[in-house]
Amino acid sequence: MFFASDNWAGAHPKIAERLMKESGGFAAAYGTSDLDLKVEARFSEIFEREVSVFFVATGTAANSLALASVQRPGGITFCHSEAHVIEDECGAPEFFSDSARLAPVDGAGGKIDPKALAAKVARFPEDAVHHGRATAVTITQATEIGTVYSLSEIDAIAAICKQGSLPLHMDGARFANALVALDATPAEMTWKRGVDILSFGGTKNGCWCAEAIVFFDPEKAKEMHFMRKRAAQLFSKSRFIAAQFDGYFENDLWLDLARHSNHMADRLRAGIESAPTAKLAWPTASNEVFAVVGKPAIEKARDNGAKFYDWPIPESNQSLVGENEGLIRLVTSFATTAADVEEFLGCLA
Amino acid sequence: MFFASDNWAGAHPKIAERLMKESGGFAAAYGTSDLDLKVEARFSEIFEREVSVFFVATGTAANSLALASVQRPGGITFCHSEAHVIEDECGAPEFFSDSARLAPVDGAGGKIDPKALAAKVARFPEDAVHHGRATAVTITQATEIGTVYSLSEIDAIAAICKQGSLPLHMDGARFANALVALDATPAEMTWKRGVDILSFGGTKNGCWCAEAIVFFDPEKAKEMHFMRKRAAQLFSKSRFIAAQFDGYFENDLWLDLARHSNHMADRLRAGIESAPTAKLAWPTASNEVFAVVGKPAIEKARDNGAKFYDWPIPESNQSLVGENEGLIRLVTSFATTAADVEEFLGCLA
Amino acid sequence: MFFASDNWAGAHPKIAERLMKESGGFAAAYGTSDLDLKVEARFSEIFEREVSVFFVATGTAANSLALASVQRPGGITFCHSEAHVIEDECGAPEFFSDSARLAPVDGAGGKIDPKALAAKVARFPEDAVHHGRATAVTITQATEIGTVYSLSEIDAIAAICKQGSLPLHMDGARFANALVALDATPAEMTWKRGVDILSFGGTKNGCWCAEAIVFFDPEKAKEMHFMRKRAAQLFSKSRFIAAQFDGYFENDLWLDLARHSNHMADRLRAGIESAPTAKLAWPTASNEVFAVVGKPAIEKARDNGAKFYDWPIPESNQSLVGENEGLIRLVTSFATTAADVEEFLGCLA
Amino acid sequence: MFFASDNWAGAHPKIAERLMKESGGFAAAYGTSDLDLKVEARFSEIFEREVSVFFVATGTAANSLALASVQRPGGITFCHSEAHVIEDECGAPEFFSDSARLAPVDGAGGKIDPKALAAKVARFPEDAVHHGRATAVTITQATEIGTVYSLSEIDAIAAICKQGSLPLHMDGARFANALVALDATPAEMTWKRGVDILSFGGTKNGCWCAEAIVFFDPEKAKEMHFMRKRAAQLFSKSRFIAAQFDGYFENDLWLDLARHSNHMADRLRAGIESAPTAKLAWPTASNEVFAVVGKPAIEKARDNGAKFYDWPIPESNQSLVGENEGLIRLVTSFATTAADVEEFLGCLA
Structure with missing residues (x-):
């Protein structure tokens, strides 16, 4: 009776076998192998557009680097007051973004209240150098307390982001659980709603260690190559993550x-x-x-x-x-x- | 004919099998499982003293966090001018140590010349606030260019460290290769020589992804729990690393x-x-x-x-x-x- | 009718004259001149104990470096939700402390409510690596909204700090205004209450630019020499600040x-x-x-x-x-x- | 017989008097006063084009923020091996740029050798994520060892920068001394040569504390408003710096x-x-x-x-x-x- 966390499980047998199968042979390191490229292409298929994908070691790394990639000096990222980024990542998002601040926004059911968000954003006009400035918004899907944003709820957040030119990040540590709960496609739950960057989690849903940062606009992903390496998150034998994702996606195992x-x-x-x-x-x-x-x-x-x-x-x-x-x-x-x-x-x- | 790098190989079959075997069942997350504890104890046996062990995702993470743990404001870490930390880690050691500087020291055969090191250290008296101050020394064993420090060569470096109260770190990305080349024990090649912190690498020698920071004085390791988490290097399913090391050490596979x-x-x-x-x-x-x-x-x-x-x-x-x-x-x-x-x-x- | 801010005024004539008088002659740079040492000693007299004093350029620098000096990885500093450090310093306290977080605590009248503080601190047990950990408390005296902590109100905050081994910092941008409001001595309002570090502001009270970090335990100030220099806050012609303070303190001008x-x-x-x-x-x-x-x-x-x-x-x-x-x-x-x-x-x- | 440093002198009488005169009255704070604006305009006249000017507390601040403004993850700034930024600023340039590295380049007479620079830059191709990447070049004029780059020597450095799209920064702590040594105009010695950002020093040449960052392309200066504030370098009574520069420039006092x-x-x-x-x-x-x-x-x-x-x-x-x-x-x-x-x-x- 293990209900402590979904990360107390090991790896699903099909994913473990896929990894076992990969253990032989030689392949180029640091994310440049054929398998890495194949899996990256698979992400683009799944999301129905060309995306840029970066494998990293942990969900905290995915969130922190994703948010760091859109930061600016004095920047403030808005998150729900119970969000994982502000409650359970030991300051990593701030650390990787050269100290950008996380500002909590309240909202019922673990979801950011759009009105509260709009009010908070309004407190940071672009020319007010003392207060800092609004630079991003992050939502968690599914949320830390088990709820799921509906598509229209994401729309409401995205509209505020669009108005303020704020990139919208989604922490998808439990992305698949939210997806099947909504019976939506990956595209519908992300970029079609206005999400710019996604932390795509596989670890909690049957992988050993498979997390990825997904940029829906590859143009905005260019700095991430250096950011990831500098963050000590570029695996040499990167194909051990690629193989897990390969098994994860095969025959829609992840959704099952x-x-x-x-x-x-x-x-x-x-x-x-x-x-x-x-x-x-x-x-x-x-x-x-x-x-x-x-x-x-x-x-x-x-x-x-x-x-x-x-x-x-x-x-x-x-x-x-x-x-x-x-x-x-x-x-x-x-x-x-x-x-x-x-x-x-x-x-x- | 793959001679590009030792990280082009996959995982050794015995290590892959050990990981496969671990995939079932449930276990506590974030490094607290029985297997994690067992493997940590194994490290203490191998090094013939109680050590503190921290699994991380990459060799760059091990080096960067190890060096960060001994940094102070204005700090300077001395390394060989061809060392991996200064040539191939994209500034990660500086990034994780809040900008402490790496200062290159020359030396024949990829090894720091003790005289050159002593001269460099002498340029940074403790009270000279403008220049910054010497805070650590790092050596690579085996070195970036395939050579191996003899035990007495390590002694010579350690003596300078001791005189200057500088912690000595060893980048052991290829620790096992150096060990068998010298026919020395792990203890003889590290703390018995004066090494304080070790980046212990398993990835290049047959693991998928198994790197650890080893502190020979557990008292000095206390901050690392928070440093590692903040660095997004604390794996939830940490036993996937522990299992690799378990297979790695079994019957001295790693030395073979x-x-x-x-x-x-x-x-x-x-x-x-x-x-x-x-x-x-x-x-x-x-x-x-x-x-x-x-x-x-x-x-x-x-x-x-x-x-x-x-x-x-x-x-x-x-x-x-x-x-x-x-x-x-x-x-x-x-x-x-x-x-x-x-x-x-x-x-x- | 200038009521916009106390920093819209220039410098008091006596302070301007003292600076004018200092303009001639030669003196050692970087805080080592006789005048620098004289003024540092004057601080010790004023506070009735040996203190360590560091001149810096701005109140934001004083607060940020003071808080940075007590930070640890994953650290959280508690401040009032309307405090200057969190509302008006553009993230500088986080920036200088390698991303340590500021956590807002509510309280009536611009003052931290001790009960609310105790409850917040209790949420961060020392061994909970995910949440981060409580590392410091900062209060503002006088507060951002014009109120003044009574001595017993400071005692209540200090008692919580003592229990949790949390250093207590006071932002004294308007230190003198609070002091005369309470009719207390500098010692009574600070270290006799349990304050460990003080941002001592002179600028808002008649200086051009005179701010200082005061450590009541000089043992804990040692790293600040390097922190200040690395923060680009060590003035070469430091005596131009010392001279202002010299005039400021003469015949208790500052209190007048x-x-x-x-x-x-x-x-x-x-x-x-x-x-x-x-x-x-x-x-x-x-x-x-x-x-x-x-x-x-x-x-x-x-x-x-x-x-x-x-x-x-x-x-x-x-x-x-x-x-x-x-x-x-x-x-x-x-x-x-x-x-x-x-x-x-x-x-x- | 004071030859220790030009920062052992105080302030020139005319500058001290100008500051004395400014001490009365009220003016808007944080760099928005009429005098601040007047002096900023004066900089544009002196440099014969519209420039953006940011007053800061120290030369170290000017250099560090200027270099930070052009940094990118994994970035490397090339400087002469004896430059002040690498020898005497306690790691501040790295600290303010989120750990970007300074790489020393040799050259006779304290000046970067263009061939050595070109060779170093060539070692960092844009796509080599491990090594880091070339992001800026900084020269010191006059140099740390008293020499002065000729205009054509600056041209040679600038040509390499242009080819590599590397911003060129000039540390002008002794800008005026170099200017009169060359008998050049400020424009001729800077942007007409290809310099993008200048640390303009007044302190060593008769001011108390007057340093400025000058951007020759105001479009590239926009982030600096937040960077400076976050760096605790935005003075509230900013006009105390403006007044010094006002006196400094009057009747070409600075050149005299x-x-x-x-x-x-x-x-x-x-x-x-x-x-x-x-x-x-x-x-x-x-x-x-x-x-x-x-x-x-x-x-x-x-x-x-x-x-x-x-x-x-x-x-x-x-x-x-x-x-x-x-x-x-x-x-x-x-x-x-x-x-x-x-x-x-x-x-x-």
């Missing part, structure tokens, strides 16, 4: 894995809603489920070997969790089984 | 692979010495061979499919290479075969 | 000037309270006055040549300002005259 | 002061050439003189109160200085008197 994860989360959601000792903390649509659970049931689950994390009670909604209750996060992955889900739900009975 | 590489290089060296169209550019002791070869022979080798790089003629020895000759670098690896070597040497006949 | 500024602000406060078209936006105790004024009166004042800035309406108190009103800031200085004050108040009649 | 300095150096040069105990170390053309002097004469001069620094013997010319001799640097300034010069020369007799 995400559908499985989301489906397991659906079952958790349904079970929690009907459990006597638990309720959903808020609705979610991806592979993360947040539940308010009675403390005895939490204890029982842990005694039975379930792994999951407590989650901090939101400052804005302290009454969500009663005295003898706890707020927990449950994350499913390609490796979650129906049996695990049932066993866990059994602990709530 | 390095011996094989060096042995293939020995055969190249012997063949070149007796070839009518070629000569060794300088003596080497690890898995890199540098040769001055007649242009027709170079062409012939390339026509027959051999892959290798031209190497820039040293500024200090322009007469090394004649008019109808070229200077080439040949690198062997665990995957180099005797047949490849013979085929290549055949082109020089 | 601050008393004058505050007194002019007192008269503004009294006049506004009794004016039919205006009211104080909130109580202040230093040389800044914030008023809600009817728009016709604002217009009248500007037509009569008064210079002052509109101030953004606080998000937390939108009802403060009526439809036909504006929120303005009035700042007095050593150069403000009673006649100016009366003329301005006349516009509110 | 530089002529005086150079003339005093001429007398030193002539006297040393004819002295029995001394000789010129190398020819110089500005206000710096380097001499090889017998140790007894050095001692005598110091006993008589002369202030000057020993200078390190050049690595490339160790035989320059005999066993009982020393190498010293003598710097003249606007405040140097003929009597001082004669007294010093008397010590060499």
Whole structure:
């Protein structure tokens, strides 16, 4: 019963086998091998336009370098106040962007509120040298708390970005989960909405280590070659990432894995809603489920070997969790089984 | 006939299999799994003392973070003028150390000359705020040009470091190749000589992606937890690196692979010495061979499919290479075969 | 009628004369002249203990370098959400500290609420590498909105810092104004309360350009010599700052000037309270006055040549300002005259 | 007998008086006052084209920000191996440019050798991500060792820059001294030669603290507004710098002061050439003189109160200085008197 995080799983067998198969032979290093180029071309197919792709080691690297690529001195990037970039990356986005600031914007359900964003942006007129200046916006899809921006919600954010000439970045650590939740195409959920740069995550969805920065305008990607190398993120045996992505994309494996994860989360959601000792903390649509659970049931689950994390009670909604209750996060992955889900739900009975 | 670089090879079968085996199951993320801890303990055994180990994505990351960990404002790190850190890392060491400078020191055979080092260090007295100040020394073992510091040569560098209270770092991208070349133990080649921090490389010697920073004094490693995370170098599924190292160390596989590489290089060296169209550019002791070869022979080798790089003629020895000759670098690896070597040497006949 | 800012004034005649007198002769450069040393010693007398003093060019430099001196990777400095460091320094504190983050803490009257601070600090346990870690606290005295921390209010902040081993920095751009408002000694308002580092401002109170970083523990100041030089803040003709401070401190001129500024602000406060078209936006105790004024009166004042800035309406108190009103800031200085004050108040009649 | 440095002098009386006169009254802060604008316009007149001007606190700030403004990730700036930026600024140029590297280029007489520069630049092809890339060139005029680039020598450097699309920066800490030595106009010595950005120094030539970054193409200066503020180099009472420049330029005072300095150096040069105990170390053309002097004469001069620094013997010319001799640097300034010069020369007799 492993619900701690989707990164507690290993690699999906098909991806592991694809990597195994790649281990022999020789190939050019530093991202120039035939396989690297093939996979880059595959990204362009998937996104229905020519994109520039940069493999990196971690999601934090993808986010940080993506945001660094659009920074300017005194720059401020707006993100949701609970976003991974501001909460869980130890200052990496600032570090890689020569100290550009992240400014939190509130919004219900883990999503930036467009009105709040517009108000924040307006506080930074271009000629006000003291305050710094608005330079970018980043959204997370799916969000840190399991929700998913609808296409029109992305449109609303993108409209503000367009008006302010602010590049829009999407943190897609759980990109596939959001995609299948919306039943949208990769193009529809990104550049067709106005997204300029994407952190495309494969690690949480069945790869060992496969993250990529995707630029929808290759013209704007030119500096990234040097930025990535200087950031110590250019792998010599880059094809070990390419091979993972190759397996990941083959026969739409990636979408199948995400559908499985989301489906397991659906079952958790349904079970929690009907459990006597638990309720959903808020609705979610991806592979993360947040539940308010009675403390005895939490204890029982842990005694039975379930792994999951407590989650901090939101400052804005302290009454969500009663005295003898706890707020927990449950994350499913390609490796979650129906049996695990049932066993866990059994602990709530 | 792949002699372009040891990073053109894939992963050794035993390491690939070990990784394959690890792909199932669940484990704690971010370096806290049992396997991570087991492998860290293995490092302590190998080095015969308690060490602190940090897995990172690339050799550049290992070098840059290791050097950053000992930097101070205005700091200057001394390296050989042909060192990888100053020639081939796109400014990453400076980037991660908040702009500390690398200062080149000359020396024959790719090794820092102790006298030249002492003279350079003396130019930066601690109280001279304008010039900056000496803060560290880094050596490469094996060096960028295939040579290997003897133990007493390391002693000579370490003595200067000790006198100036300068931490000594070793870039061990080809650590195993140097180790077997000297027939020394890991401890003898590092902390017993005065090395404080080591970049321990596995990638060039049969892993996919396995690099580690090793601190011989764990007290001095405390900040690295935050430095690594901020540098976007903390892998979520960290056990994919741990598994590679686990396979790498099992039954001393790593030493066998390095011996094989060096042995293939020995055969190249012997063949070149007796070839009518070629000569060794300088003596080497690890898995890199540098040769001055007649242009027709170079062409012939390339026509027959051999892959290798031209190497820039040293500024200090322009007469090394004649008019109808070229200077080439040949690198062997665990995957180099005797047949490849013979085929290549055949082109020089 | 110049109430735009205290930095619109020039230099007080006595300070200008002291500088004029210094212009002749020769003296050692880079802060080593006899006058530099004399003024440094004067700081120690004023603060009743041995302090380390570093002259810098701007208040932003003083704040940024002071905070940088206590930073660590992943570090977070807590400041009030309206503090100058986070609102008006264009990201300089982050820039100089290699990207350490500023985290805003709320609190009434422009002052950090100790409970809110304690809650924020508690969110960053030392071993949680993802979130970053608490590394410092900075308070502004007098605050950005004209209020002044009482000595016991500083005690409350300092107690939290002490518990968390967090250095406490004070931004004293208007240090003298706060000091005379509290009728405290420099020692009482700083290190006797637990302040570790002070940005000591002279510019807003009658100097041309005289700012200093003061360390109350000289042991912790050692790196600053290199940090300041690397930050391009070490003046060659440093005595031009020393001379200003020499004049500033002579016969307690600095306290007289601050008393004058505050007194002019007192008269503004009294006049506004009794004016039919205006009211104080909130109580202040230093040389800044914030008023809600009817728009016709604002217009009248500007037509009569008064210079002052509109101030953004606080998000937390939108009802403060009526439809036909504006929120303005009035700042007095050593150069403000009673006649100016009366003329301005006349516009509110 | 003060020959230690031109920054041991104070401020010229006319500049001090101009500053004194400015001390009264009120004016807009942060570089927006009428006087700031007037002086900026004066720069455009002096340089015979529209320029963008940014006042900063120190020459190190001017150099560092100028170079930072043209940096790109992995960037390398070429400078002479004895240049102030690489020898005496404690890493500030790297710090402000997010770690871009300075690469030393040799050349006789303290001047970059064009052939050596071209060779170095050629080593960094634009697509070689590992090595970093050439991004700028900086020359010092007058140089650190007292020589002056002729106009055609600047042309030769500029031609290489143009070919490689590398911005050319001039460190003009002693700009005026070079200008009068060449009898050229400011335009002739800068943009007419291909210089893109200039560090214009006033401090060493009679100001207290007056340094400016001058962009010859205002289009390329736009980011500097934010860069300067973020660097804590935007003075609130900016007019205290403007006033110094106003006095500096009035009636060509600046050129007169530089002529005086150079003339005093001429007398030193002539006297040393004819002295029995001394000789010129190398020819110089500005206000710096380097001499090889017998140790007894050095001692005598110091006993008589002369202030000057020993200078390190050049690595490339160790035989320059005999066993009982020393190498010293003598710097003249606007405040140097003929009597001082004669007294010093008397010590060499």
